[in-house]
Amino acid sequence: MGYLLGIMTLICCNIIVVIGLSLLTGFTGIFSFGHAAYMAIGAYSAAILTTKLGVPFVLALIVAVMIAALAGRLIGIPTLKLVGDYFAIAMLGLGETVRLLLDNGGKLTGGARGFGNIPGKTAFPIAFVIMVFSVIVMRNIIGSRYGRCFLAIREDELAAECCGIDTYGLKKTSLTISAAFGGLGGALFAHYITYIQPIMFDMAKSTEIAAAVVFGGLGSLSGSIIASIILIGIPEVLRPLYQWRLVFYGLLLVGTIVLRPQGLMGGREFTIQGLKNAAQWVQEKIPGRGKGEKR
Amino acid sequence: MIKFIQQLINGTSIGFVYALIAIGYSLIYSILSFSNFAHSTFIIAGAYTGFFLLTAVSLPLPFSLLGAIVGGILIAVFAEKVAYRPIRERGNPTLYFIIASMGMSIFGENIVIATIGPKFRSYPPILSVTAYQIGGISISVLDIMAAVVGSIFLLMLMYVVNKTRQGMAIRAAAFDLETVGLMGVNTNQLISLVFLVAGALAGLAGFFLGMKYTVFPQLGNLTMKAYVAAVFGGLGSLPGAVIGSVFLGIIETIIAGYFSSTLRDIFVFALLILVLLVRPSGLMGAKREDKV
Amino acid sequence: MSILKIEGLTKVFGGLTAVSNLNISIPQGRIYGLIGPNGAGKTTVFNMITGIYQPTRGIVEAEGKSLAGLKPNQIAQAGVARTFQNLRLFKKLTALENIIIAGQYNTKYNLVTAVLQNRAFKEEEKRLRQEALQLLDLVGLSEYAEYKASNLPYGHQRRLEIARALALKPKILLLDEPAAGMNPEESLALMGFIRDIKDKFGLTILLIEHHMEIVMGICEHIVVLNFGVEIAHGSPEEIQNNSEVITAYLGEVEKDDAAS
Numbered sequence: 019m020g021y022l023l024g025i026m027t028l029i030c031c032n033i034i035v036v037i038g039l040s041l042l043t044g045f046t047g048i049f050s051f052g053h054a055a056y057m058a059i060g061a062y063s064a065a066i067l068t069t070k071l072g073v074p075f076v077l078a079l080i081v082a083v084m085i086a087a088l089a090g091r092l093i094g095i096p097t098l099k100l101v102g103d104y105f106a107i108a109m110l111g112l113g114e115t116v117r118l119l120l121d122n123g124g125k126l127t128g129g130a131r132g133f134g135n136i137p138g139k140t141a142f143p144i145a146f147v148i149m150v151f152s153v154i155v156m157r158n159i160i161g162s163r164y165g166r167c168f169l170a171i172r173e174d175e176l177a178a179e180c181c182g183i184d185t186y187g188l189k190k191t192s193l194t195i196s197a198a199f200g201g202l203g204g205a206l207f208a209h210y211i212t213y214i215q216p217i218m219f220d221m222a223k224s225t226e227i228a229a230a231v232v233f234g235g236l237g238s239l240s241g242s243i244i245a246s247i248i249l250i251g252i253p254e255v256l257r258p259l260y261q262w263r264l265v266f267y268g269l270l271l272v273g274t275i276v277l278r279p280q281g282l283m284g285g286r287e288f289t290i291q292g293l294k295n296a297a298q299w300v301q302e303k304i305p306g307r308g309k310g311e312k313r
Numbered sequence: 314m315i316k317f318i319q320q321l322i323n324g325t326s327i328g329f330v331y332a333l334i335a336i337g338y339s340l341i342y343s344i345l346s347f348s349n350f351a352h353s354t355f356i357i358a359g360a361y362t363g364f365f366l367l368t369a370v371s372l373p374l375p376f377s378l379l380g381a382i383v384g385g386i387l388i389a390v391f392a393e394k395v396a397y398r399p400i401r402e403r404g405n406p407t408l409y410f411i412i413a414s415m416g417m418s419i420f421g422e423n424i425v426i427a428t429i430g431p432k433f434r435s436y437p438p439i440l441s442v443t444a445y446q447i448g449g450i451s452i453s454v455l456d457i458m459a460a461v462v463g464s465i466f467l468l469m470l471m472y473v474v475n476k477t478r479q480g481m482a483i484r485a486a487a488f489d490l491e492t493v494g495l496m497g498v499n500t501n502q503l504i505s506l507v508f509l510v511a512g513a514l515a516g517l518a519g520f521f522l523g524m525k526y527t528v529f530p531q532l533g534n535l536t537m538k539a540y541v542a543a544v545f546g547g548l549g550s551l552p553g554a555v556i557g558s559v560f561l562g563i564i565e566t567i568i569a570g571y572f573s574s575t576l577r578d579i580f581v582f583a584l585l586i587l588v589l590l591v592r593p594s595g596l597m598g599a600k601r602e603d604k605v
Numbered sequence: 606m607s608i609l610k611i612e613g614l615t616k617v618f619g620g621l622t623a624v625s626n627l628n629i630s631i632p633q634g635r636i637y638g639l640i641g642p643n644g645a646g647k648t649t650v651f652n653m654i655t656g657i658y659q660p661t662r663g664i665v666e667a668e669g670k671s672l673a674g675l676k677p678n679q680i681a682q683a684g685v686a687r688t689f690q691n692l693r694l695f696k697k698l699t700a701l702e703n704i705i706i707a708g709q710y711n712t713k714y715n716l717v718t719a720v721l722q723n724r725a726f727k728e729e730e731k732r733l734r735q736e737a738l739q740l741l742d743l744v745g746l747s748e749y750a751e752y753k754a755s756n757l758p759y760g761h762q763r764r765l766e767i768a769r770a771l772a773l774k775p776k777i778l779l780l781d782e783p784a785a786g787m788n789p790e791e792s793l794a795l796m797g798f799i800r801d802i803k804d805k806f807g808l809t810i811l812l813i814e815h816h817m818e819i820v821m822g823i824c825e826h827i828v829v830l831n832f833g834v835e836i837a838h839g840s841p842e843e844i845q846n847n848s849e850v851i852t853a854y855l856g857e858v859e860k861d862d863a864a865s
Binding site: 155158159162163164166167169170173174176177178179180181182183184185191237 | 655657676677678681682686687689693694695696697698702705706707709710712714716719720721722726730733769772773
Binding site: 043047049051096103104106107108110111115172225228229232236261262264265267268269270271272273275276277279 | 417421
């Protein structure tokens, strides 16, 4: 039971990070392959605050989120002027840079050996409540004019600009929010696992986050959530196949984009009504059940 | 002074290898307008094919070199057919190309780790040990070969691009792929050709990198430097890619020689960021304005 | 008093002069046409007016205010809206969303209230939706409100793009080949539609078009470009009888050389 609860806590942390990247990639159309960097920033900031400075957990979470958001903002200022591929390269470089900085952080970060003795404050109920809260916040952002602006930028940046949208400013907003979510997920993660190392936030982690977003379906929040559960849950169960994990993620990225670019959810959202429709569809398909007649 | 000349020579030699990668990368960018991160996979394909032909099959050097090229070509053309073509035919945005190519690059690197293993493997020491000594400067046969074979391929490519019908189609496609298609050029064939060329050059580069250093799954990450060179020289400009590569190779070697190799890698990325910020279209690239 | 004033507008790409020393002055409430052979620089003019390109030289003034140095989104908010030659709708979004996006530039809520979904937020969202529905109704697309833009018939997509521009509540509307790809019947309907919206919204319109029946049918004044240079301007009748315009369109080699 404890083991299962642990995996579920981990999933909650990851959902928060994944929906953060979902906003940037799925809804704004900006691809980042270094998103674990924001997670690392959140994790280390919060860990240093609680462990070394004795700051209360909740306050540390808030500050960590703000630091990650600020990092996203500052990084966005030069990089978001670049076209998509350059931005992707820049984020790749960022991921490596943050990892290198943490590796060489001396006493502050514990270097490559890691940072331990973090208080285990992230119990499952806490992680779950914060996750649900984060999802609601994200849903509200997406449903507002900000969300519509992000979508417009994803669809056609120039047209968006000509519709009065400050695309550069809003891309920065998107990255800032996305980084904040990454930081929150990271901070929670650090206080669940109680021991963090730079290697936990490497390229493989970034890939995992990106794969969840793509597999869940670009532009679907519920898809991102379901994909996080599947992608984070499965490798935990299949530990022996660990070295095949990245092979699988790579294949999943290419496979989803080539075979089913709409992903798991196809840009739609998971709703109760949708569930009812699906149930009805299934009933209609099974002869002798339900209405039992073909449409 | 002798040390400096030595660095110059070493730098030029590695620059030629970068150029082989950068040219292919630049070609693909100019036609399809996206950064082919999967280029690293083409390089690994070449490096490992060459390695196994030399060691397990014990083929002579020239045949192994050819084999490496074929290895690069096969993976490149396969990647284009299986992944990029469906995306293109659906008319999906650039984002999809970036994601797919990134996925392929991760897949390529890790399938090698999972199957062949993460170890560094050395090419048999056929050429790398022999070196000519001229007045205190040593030039290895490998460097000469890299420069000569590399130059031959680059010159051949320049000839094809500038003088042949296919080359003209490629140049036109770089300007406007759709129109070229409307003019009756088979764009799928043309793009396959571009990937074939890019794959061949990447395979060759992989072979040289393997001989110069070792083969390992992360070898493809050197593509990053070729990106920097290509961007520095101006994406989409072939002479720019060559000049950018040689320049980068030289500067990099000099920094590593006089300072440290950590500083070298920092410099490469600092250069990239600087170029992107100051002149996003590169030094020699044409300034592109969005076609409306 | 002209509402849109272009003076000495010039754009040089590399060594190539795409538009040279162009002057256009459009009085309030008029429909002007900008015509010329392919590659004459018409769209470049639009791109300079809307801030996508920085002019090499020259000024653009809307309602007496210079647009120099403004970004495209600021120009759009300043009352100059446009459509695109090759339709640039937000394809995967619904017709309604396309309109709302353009209509929301002066929304009065911020990120925090958006997250909290307070009263002000809900009221603004309701207003945006209603305004967008009204606009869709006005252009005859209300039954398509929930359709994805890319699923609309082509002619309706053209209409939707114009409606999206109208959602910005512009004073000046730039239409880049609105009748491209339309058959004569649709073109005719479009002409009525353009006149209609001009009156309803009190617009001043500058349009690029290749369909001469449209240009001659609705434009009160026409400017002809060839190789970036104005070769004629005047009423439709004057343009139709202008020998230089006729040769430019028929493409006499000597004339082309002279004009460039």
